[in-house]
Amino acid sequence: xxxxxxxxxxxxxxxxxxxxxxxxxxxxxxxxxxxxxxxxxxxxxxxxxxxxxxxxxxxxxxxxxxxxxxxxxxxxxxxxxxxxxxxxxxxxxxxxxxxxxxxxxxxxxxxxxxxxxxxxxxxxxxxxxxxxxxxxxxxxxxxxxxxxxxxxxxxxxxxxxxxxxxxxxxxxxxxxxxxxxxxxxxxxxxxxxxxxxxxxxxxxxxxxxxxxxxxxxxxxxxxxxxxxxxxxxxxxxxxxxxxxxxxxxxxxxxxxxxxxxxxxxxxxxxxxxxxxxxxxxxxxxxxxxxxxxxxxxxxxxxxxxxxxxxxxxxxxxxxxxxxxxxxxxxxxxxxxxxxxxxxxxxxxxxxxxxxxxxxxxxxxxxxxxxxxxxxxxxxxxxxxxxxxxxxxxxxxxxxxxxxxxxxxxxxxxxxxxxxxxxxxxxxxxxx
Numbered sequence: 263x264x265x266x267x268x269x270x271x272x273x274x275x276x277x278x279x280x281x282x283x284x285x286x287x288x289x290x291x292x293x294x295x296x297x298x299x300x301x302x303x304x305x306x307x308x309x310x311x312x313x314x315x316x317x318x319x320x321x322x323x324x325x326x327x328x329x330x331x332x333x334x335x336x337x338x339x340x341x342x343x344x345x346x347x348x349x350x351x352x353x354x355x356x357x358x359x360x361x362x363x364x365x366x367x368x369x370x371x372x373x374x375x376x377x378x379x380x381x382x383x384x385x386x387x388x389x390x391x392x393x394x395x396x397x398x399x400x401x402x403x404x405x406x407x408x409x410x411x412x413x414x415x416x417x418x419x420x421x422x423x424x425x426x427x428x429x430x431x432x433x434x435x436x437x438x439x440x441x442x443x444x445x446x447x448x449x450x451x452x453x454x455x456x457x458x459x460x461x462x463x464x465x466x467x468x469x470x471x472x473x474x475x476x477x478x479x480x481x482x483x484x485x486x487x488x489x490x491x492x493x494x495x496x497x498x499x500x501x502x503x504x505x506x507x508x509x510x511x512x513x514x515x516x517x518x519x520x521x522x523x524x525x526x527x528x529x530x531x532x533x534x535x536x537x538x539x540x541x542x543x544x545x546x547x548x549x550x551x552x553x554x555x556x557x558x559x560x561x562x563x564x565x566x567x568x569x570x571x572x573x574x575x576x577x578x579x580x581x582x583x584x585x586x587x588x589x590x591x592x593x594x595x596x597x598x599x600x601x602x603x604x605x606x607x608x609x610x611x612x613x614x615x616x617x618x619x620x621x622x623x624x625x626x627x628x629x630x631x632x633x634x635x636x637x638x639x640x641x642x643x644x645x646x647x648x649x650x651x652x653x654x655x656x657x658x659x660x661x662x663x664x665x666x667x668x669x670x671x672x673x674x675x676x677x678x679x680x681x682x683x684x685x686x687x688x689x690x691x692x693x
Contacts, residue, residue, distance in 0.1 A: 304626065304627075307623060307627075310623040310626045310627060311619055311620075311623050313623075313626060313633065314619045314622040314623050314626065314636070315374065315619060317622065317633055317636055317637055317640065318374040318376065318618075318619065318622075318640060319374075320637065321376070321428075321637045321640050321641045321642055322376025322377045322424060322425070322427075322428035322434060322640070322641045323373075323374055323375050323376045323377070323598075323618055323640045323641055324376060324377035324378070324379075324424065324434070324597065324598075324640070324641040324644045324645070325375060325377070325378050325379065325561075325598055325599060325600055325602075325615075325618075326379050326438075326529065326530075326531035326532055326561035326597060326598065326599030326644070327379055327381055327438065327440075327510070327531045327532035327561070327563070327599040327600070327601050327604070328365055328378055328379065328380055328381060328600070328601070328602050328603055328604070328615075329362075329381050329383060329440075329601065329602070329603040329604030330365045330380060330602075330603040331380055331381060331382060331383070331400050331403050331404050331407070332381065332383045332384075332400070332603070332604070333357075333360070333362060333363060333603050334403060334407070335399075335400070335403070337356050337357065337360070340399065340403050342403075342406055342407060342410055347366055347367050347407065347410075347411055348366070348367045348368065348411060348414070349366065349368065350366060350368045350369070351363055351365075351366040352366075361606040361607075362603060362604070362605070362606050363603060364602040364603055364605075364608065364613065364614035364615055365602050365603045365614065365615050366615075367411060367414055367415075368616075369614050369615045369616035370433060370615050370616075371414075372615075372616035373614075373615045373616045373617060373618040373619065374618060374619055375433055375615060375618060376424075376427075376428045376433065376434060376641065377418065377424045377427070377428065377433065377434035377435075377436065377641060377644075378433055378434070378435055378436065379436045379437070379438045379461075379462065379531060379599075380404045380407075380435060380436065380437055380438070381438055381439075381440045381604070382397055382400035382401045382403075382404060382437055382438065382439045382440065382444070382460065383400065383439075383440040383441065383467070383604075384396040384397050384400060384441070384443075384444060386441065386443055386467055386468050386469035388443070389443035389469055389471070389674075389675075390443075390446075390674040390675055390678050390680060390681070391680050393441075393443050393444050393446060394444065394445070394446045394448075394451055396444075397439060397444040397455070398458075401437060401439075401455065401458050401459070401460060404435070404437050405417065405437075405458075405459065408435045413432075414432060414433060415432055415433045415435045416430065416432040416433065416434055416435060417435055417459065418434040418435060418436050419436065419459045419461055420648070420652065421645050421648040421649045421652060424436070424641075424645065424648075425645070436459075436461050436462075437458075437459050437460045437461060438460065438461065438462040438463070438464065438506075438508065438531060439455055439460050439462070439463050439464065440464045440467055440508075440511075441464055441466060441467030441469075441471075441511070442463065442464070442465045442466050442467075442471040442473070442474050442496070443466075443467065443469060443471050444463075445463075445471075445496070446675045447471070447472050447473065447492070447669075447670040447673040447675035447676065448669075448675070449495070449496070449499050449665070449666055449667075449668065449669070452496065452499060452500070452503070452505075453499070453503065453665060456503045456504075456505050460505065461505060461506055461648075462505060462506035462507070462508045462529065462531060463500060463505060463506075463507065463508060464508040464509075464510055464511055464512075464531065465489075465493070465496070465497075465507065465508065465509060465511075465512050465516060465520065466511050466512050466513075466516065467511050468511065471493075472490070472492075472670060472673040472674065472675065473489065473490045473492040473493035473496065473670060473673075474488065474489050474490070474493045474496075474512065474516050475487065475488050475489075475512070475513040475515055475516050476511055476512060476513055476516075477511055477512055477513050477514075477542040477543055478511070478542070479513070487515060487519075488512070488513055488514070488515030488516035488517070488518060488519035488520070489515075489516055489519035489520060489523065492668065492670045493516075493519070494519065494523040495666055495668045497520050497523040497524050498523060498524075498525075498666065499665070499666045501524060501525045501526050501651075501654050501655070501658065502655065502658045502659075502663050502665070502666075503655060504651055504652050504654070504655030504656075505651070506528075506529055506647070506648065506651055507520060507524060507526070507528045507529070508528075508529050508530065508531045509528055509529070509530050509533075510530045510531050510532050510533045510543070510563075510599075511543065513542075514546065514549065517545075517549050517552075518549070518552070521549075521552050521553070521556055524556070525654050525658075526650060526651045526654040526655075527556050527557045527558040527559065527647045527650050527651060528553065528556055528558040528559075529558055529559045529560070529561065529597075529644075529647060530545055530553075530558075530559070530560040530561060530599070531561050531599045532561060532563040532599035532600070532601040532604075533545050533560055533561070533562075533563055533568070533599070534560075534562050534563050534568050534569060534580075534583040535550070535562075535583045535586045535587055535590075537586060538569075538582060538583055538586055539567075539568055539569060539570060539571040539583075540571065541567065541568050541571060543568050544568055545560055547590060550587060550590055550591050550595075551590070551591060553591065553595060554591035554592060554594075554595050557594075557595075557646075557647070557650065558595060558647060559595055559596070559597050559643050559644060559647045560587060560595060560596060560597070561596075561597035561598055561599030561644075562580065562583050562584055562587070562596065562597070562598055562599065563599050563600065563601045564580055564600045564601060564602070564605065564608060564609055564612050565601055565604075565605040565607060565608075566605075566607035566608065566609060567607065569583065569609060573607055574610075575607075575609040575610070576609050576610045576611055577609050577610065577611030577612050577617075577620060577621055577624050578611075578624060579609060580609055580612060580621060581621065581624045581625055581628075584596055584625065584639065585628075585630075588635075593635045593638055593639065593643075594638060594643055594646075595643065596638070596639050596643060597639060597640075597641075597643050597644050598618070598621070598639065598640075600612070600615070600618075602614065602615050611624070622636050622639075622640065625639075
């Protein structure tokens with residue numbers, strides 16, 4: 263996308279400043295001088311948006327979490343034949359009637375989204391029942407959706423493939439599984455999900471698993487543990503595979519245990535700053551500081567109750583979380599994870615996936631952000647973390663680390679009423 267003129271000599275001058283200031287960005291590392299002259303020269307919202315649009319042509323805007331796949335199951339039972347994702351769903355029932363629907367290809371294009379982690383989420387109520395099957399169905403759904411709209415979306419399973427998709431003008435589409443209950447306490451299931459293309463696992467959702475504690479259960483739990491020994495094995499096996507470890511939804515003890523156990527950087531795919539909104543879903547300062555030491559990433563989320571701890575919030579309130587995290591641990595550890603289609607209260611100015619450029623324009627409006635730092639928040643930080651996770655995988659492979667064969671004994675996933683104990687089954691004699 264080229265720069266649009268803002269009128270007369272002023273437009274030419276702004277375009278020239280942008281070109282001189284931006285240059286070639288991909289691959290640049292380290293602190294850059296503040297583009298104070300550029301920031302102060304952008305006096306109108308339109309001028310700021312022009313700069314943001316140029317930024318997002320150079321680096322993919324990568325969002326950490328979108329729950330559209332669960333809405334597809336809820337609304338149309340995973341039937342894609344009559345699902346027109348390339349239409350404005352605000353005009354199509356039942357999407358038009360739902361407060362939980364904020365995503366379609368029309369608005370993704372308007373929002374210049376270059377990369378999206380699609381959540382393969384299944385409810386905690388499926389734990390110890392059919393969680394694994396439901397998760398596989400959601401992974402299948404995401405891959406079929408990408409294939410159906412292959413002219414606009416492109417499956418990605420690596421940092422390199424994200425950039426390749428962006429270069430082709432397509433939305434790099436990645437899969438994240440939201441909730442460790444989807445594993446059925448099985449490392450074999452974890453490995454299978456990776457081979458199917460899943461590239462992050464959120465260790466918990468709203469429920470504890472037999473091996474990890476959730477933030478939702480934190481206040482009611484007197485047990486101070488986060489990850490069990492098996493939970494730490496899950497972390498190490500994810501390191502070996504090259505899968506991103508997502509700490510959103512986890513208890514603080516789980517966060518700390520994962521940070522100690524991992525060899526690779528960690529992420530929060532959709533969480534914000536606890537110091538601004540004291541929701542257990544947000545990240546406290548001490549964990550943020552450990553995350554910076556880990557070279558990880560917190561992808562700031564947009565749900566009003568995590569932004570302002572109430573039903574009302576604005577785009578400026580989201581920017582406040584980004585400012586706070588930058589001031590505490592630096593710009594290298596910030597991304598965005600809107601949680602669209604998983605929330606029913608959105609900030610004014612960030613109502614749906616079309617509004618991402620407005621957030622970056624809001625940051626630019628402060629005059630305290632240079633354009634390279636905006637690129638980091640948009641996508642460079644996630645790409646850096648992903649590359650390091652892949653490097654840890656490659657190093658472990660070189661070192662000859664083999665798949666873990668540990669298993670969790672006495673888990674409801676293997677001993678409960680809905681599980682078959684194979685040791686009790688006698689092999690039938692073939693006739």
